[in-house]
Every structure is written in structure tokens, then in C-alpha cells.
Amino acid sequence: xxxxxxxxxxxxxxxxxxxxxxxxxxxxxxxxxxxxxxxxxxxxxxxxxxxxxxxxxxxxxxxxxxxxxxxxxxxxxxxxxxxxxxxxxxxxxxxxxxxxxxxxxxxxxxxxxxxxxxxxxxxxxxxxxxxxxxxxxxxxxxxxxxxxxxxxxxxxxxxxxxxxxxxxxxxxxxxxxxxxxxxxxxxxxxxxxxxxxxxxxxxxxxxxxxxxxxxxxxxxxxxxxxxxxxxxxxxxxxxxxxxxxxxxxxxxxxxx
Ligand SMILES: [Zn+2]
Numbered sequence: 001x002x003x004x005x006x007x008x009x010x011x012x013x014x015x016x017x018x019x020x021x022x023x024x025x026x027x028x029x030x031x032x033x034x035x036x037x038x039x040x041x042x043x044x045x046x047x048x049x050x051x052x053x054x055x056x057x058x059x060x061x062x063x064x065x066x067x068x069x070x071x072x073x074x075x076x077x078x079x080x081x082x083x084x085x086x087x088x089x090x091x092x093x094x095x096x097x098x099x100x101x102x103x104x105x106x107x108x109x110x111x112x113x114x115x116x117x118x119x120x121x122x123x124x125x126x127x128x129x130x131x132x133x134x135x136x137x138x139x140x141x142x143x144x145x146x147x148x149x150x151x152x153x154x155x156x157x158x159x160x161x162x163x164x165x166x167x168x169x170x171x172x173x174x175x176x177x178x179x180x181x182x183x184x185x186x187x188x189x190x191x192x193x194x195x196x197x198x199x200x201x202x203x204x205x206x207x208x209x210x211x212x213x214x215x216x217x218x219x220x221x222x223x224x225x226x227x228x229x230x231x232x233x234x235x236x237x238x239x240x241x242x243x244x245x246x247x248x249x250x251x252x253x254x255x256x
Contacts, residue, residue: 078226
């Protein structure tokens with residue numbers, strides 16, 4: 001409860017501090033949601049009164065495990081949120097078939113967010129680099145998918161963020177920073193810790209997939225709805241567009 005209150009205060013302070021900047025870009029970036037958003041900016045868990053959980057998967061160095069996890073959760077009627085490192089989505093880092101698989105995931109009820117472009121401690125960077133490494137993945141994602149797929153939530157590497165970073169993320173147009181309340185690959189521990197609104201952290205690795213093989217059927221059995229972060233937070237439906245995001249044009253706009 002104390003943590004939640006802290007986030008609320010932090011959020012309120014930053015809404016005030018960043019409102020002038022947010023206003024200047026809100027028209028073209030659709031930031032109007034900020035005014036009516038009931039959630040704090042940094043999210044550790046969702047609504048404790050709803051029988052739902054969010055399964056999230058980070059990094060994606062080994063894409064095959066994303067693919068398998070997505071197939072498994074989909075077969076149980078659930079959805080997941082994937083936070084890939086932007087760099088891994090670049091043309092030169094893709095294996096044959098990866099692009100088609102990402103397109104399939106993007107078109108499904110699951111969702112893609114970002115884990116920033118590299119895997120750095122964001123609070124240690126200069127502000128212009130905070131913005132660059134958080135927003136550039138939007139260009140890479142659009143090029144990967146072939147259309148504009150708005151990245152709405154971001155998972156900071158190591159869960160590391162700061163007040164200065166929040167300010168940049170709001171300029172970048174992110175709805176929320178997504179943290180977690182469960183971080184273990186022990187299926188027994190996941191199932192003993194899980195509660196309504198839990199956000200469970202996984203990585204694209206074999207041991208995490210092995211854990212999910214037990215956890216997903218068990219959550220389904222317990223009647224949990226496995227939803228994306230966007231659904232958990234009640235964000236408006238994602239609107240894909242044909243015009244790809246262009247980092248340079250964006251940078252020019254926010255500098256005006
Ligand atoms: Zn990571």
C-alpha cells in the first residue's frame with residue numbers, strides 16, 4: 001500500500017512537471033489519455049479485484065522461446081505481452097521466419113511493447129539518450145512489421161528508472177512503465193504467489209518456458225484470465241496505421 005501511494009505521489013508530481021512538454025506533442029502523439037488515466041505511471045500490478053494476470057516475457061535473445069510461449073498461451077485462450085530489446089528486431093539480427101512470426105504475434109490478441117533499444121540502466125544515461133533508446137525501438141518495430149504498431153508500454157531493463165527517465169518516457173508517448181510483482185521461474189513459487197492482478201516476469205529462455213508449461217494450464221484451471229498489460233490497464237484498443245514511425249521526424253518535432 002505504501003509503495004502504491006509513493007507511485008501515486010510520484011506520478012502526480014511528474015504529471016505536473018511534464019504537462020507543458022506533453023501538451024506540445026499531445027496532438028500528434030495522442031497523449032490525451034494522460035489526463036484521464038487512473039493508474040500511476042509505474043505499474044507493479046493491476047486490479048486486485050479482477051481474476052486476471054498478465055504474463056510478460058523480456059529480452060528475446062532466444063526467439064524460439066517466445067514463439068513456443070505464445071503458442072502455448074494462445075492454445076489456452078490467453079494472451080501475453082512481450083518486451084523485446086529493440087536491437088534484436090533489426091533486419092540483420094533476424095533469422096528466417098522471425099519476421100513472419102512477429103507479424104503473427106502482433107496480429108493476435110497478444111501484445112508487443114519494448115525493453116528499450118539496448119539493455120542499459122536507463123537512469124544512468126543522458127536525457128537525450130534516454131529518449132533515443134526508448135523511442136527508437138518504435139522505428140525498428142514498424143520496419144519489422146511493415147506498418148505502424150504503437151508501442152504503448154515499456155519495461156525498463158533491470159526495472160531501473162528514475163524521475164528524469166519518467167519525464168523522457170512521457171515525451172516519448174509511453175502510457176506506462178511496467179514492472180512486476182512476481183519474478184521466479186519456479187512454477188510452485190509462481191502459483192503460490194499469484195494473486196488477482198499479478199504481473200509475472202519471464203524471459204525468453206528454456207527454463208522460463210518449462211515453468212510456463214506448468215503455470216499456464218494451472219492458471220487456466222484456476223479460472224484466471226491471462227490478459228495483456230493493455231487489457232489489464234484498460235487502455236484503448238491499439239490502432240495500427242500505415243505510416244511508419246520516423247525517429248528523426250519525431251526528434252525534430254519534440255525539439256521545437
Ligand atoms: Zn531484460
